[in-house]
Amino acid sequence: MISFIGKYYHNLDQKGRVILPAPLREVLANRYTSGKLYLTNAPFDKALHLYPLEEWIKLEERIRELPKSDEAVMYFLRRVIASAIPSELDKQGRILIPYEHRQDAGINSEVVIVGQIERIEIWDKSTWDSITDPTKVDIKRIQDGLAKYGL
DSSP: OOSBOOEEEEEOOTTSEEEOOHHHHHHHHHHOSSOEEEEEEOSSSSSEEEEEHHHHHHHHHHHHTSOTTSHHHHHHIIIIITTOEEEEOOTTSEEEOOHHHHHHHTOOSEEEEEEEBTEEEEEEHHHHHHHTOGGGSOHHHHHHHHHTTTO
């Protein structure tokens, strides 16, 4: 695998750790050399984003170029950058999700770990089930939106 893809169901342990699935660990090991990660709130969803250091650096570089007085940029800085913490996998391939991050994302015990090409998302299972339920989205609007990108 060359990028983060797939959907995986896991449970948090008593200490708030969750195992990163083997296919995602394989991408980390083969594509990213540092082994360092950044965990942060998603900008608009009740979820968490996990970035390899190399992808986090690219994101920071883009942010540095933006006007800090712009309302959208200020929101992003406050929601995403302010919540970011460095992280690493332990020897068992687990990542610790601190209490504050679990609270912000509404994560209880069951989580869904989702590969998103250059980052990983971590969702509470019930939230994930709700937002990915085809009966709860405007399918036509989504189809039209994707069609303009050739998808």
